[in-house]
Amino acid sequence: MRITLSQWSIVSRRGFSTSPKGSQKKVIELAYTRHEPADTPAESRPPIIVMHGLFGSQRNNRTFTKELSRPVYTVDLRNHGASPHSPRHDYTSMSEDLEHFISNEAPIADSKPILIGHSMGAKVAMTCALRSPRAYSGIVPLDNAPVDAALKSDFGNYVRAMLEIEAANPPLTKQSDADKILEKYESNVAIRQFLLTNLTKDPTDKKMLKWRIPLNTLAKSLDYMADFPFKDPDSARFEGPTLVVRGGASRYVADETLPVFGRFFPRFELVDIPGAGHWVVSEAFEETTKAVVEWTKRVVDQDG
Known part of the structure; x- marks a missing residue:
């Protein structure tokens, strides 16, 4: 059964780069959109932050957000969408x-958001949860695991x-001319259309x-995308609710x-989506x- 919301308040913001004082690290101000269902008070439920995968953007998740019946933030991760490079x-x-985005966006900073991420975004969600285990109400990694594993050659x-x-x-x-070139590398029309959303x-x-x-930056970073920052489950653990969704x-x-999920995320549940591939x-x-x-x-709202 799908949940239909009649009205949504949507606020968008583009990002820009900033360098924190006293730090050489360059933090990116993420572009994002806030989707808030009119019939759900913002403070009543933990907000959700949704993150896309490699070569995606927040626009991939617009339909998904309307089903979640709570405040939702879709973000463009660095080097994607409208966020800086x-x-x-x-x-x-x-x-x-x-983390910088959450600390500076008041409605989220005062709550413990739920993180949902697909593929690259799934590893970001898991990394954040292990870095700050008490900061999140739950996480949903969509079709990625907390391990070092080579990307499929498709990427x-x-x-x-x-x-x-x-x-x-x-x-x-x-x-259409760009699609003809892509077709030599990828036969799936839906995936080609997804990639072409980056062509402007x-x-x-x-x-x-x-x-x-x-x-060029993303090409050089493919090995990093296969990596996972945490190697030892005994050194970090997120004991909040975790839903692992994988394509069958x-x-x-x-x-x-x-078993690695179980050590990093002892409360994880697994849902298999029969017939679905990586793009669940x-x-x-x-x-x-x-x-x-x-x-x-069933899980997160009851915990709260």
């Missing part, structure tokens, strides 16, 4: 960005395809197309990773949303 792209830096192929599009001579002016008009020449993400046809959460939300929207909504009401 940085030469550093790893889970520690992305977690620092999110390297996507980078090669996108670099080929960027290097086209003459420069491309139509998305060049601000200096509106006729030309340009990637809004820093391809995906290889990102293998059975052998489940888009491939099985109804099933994934139902699992998250039911778990949130």
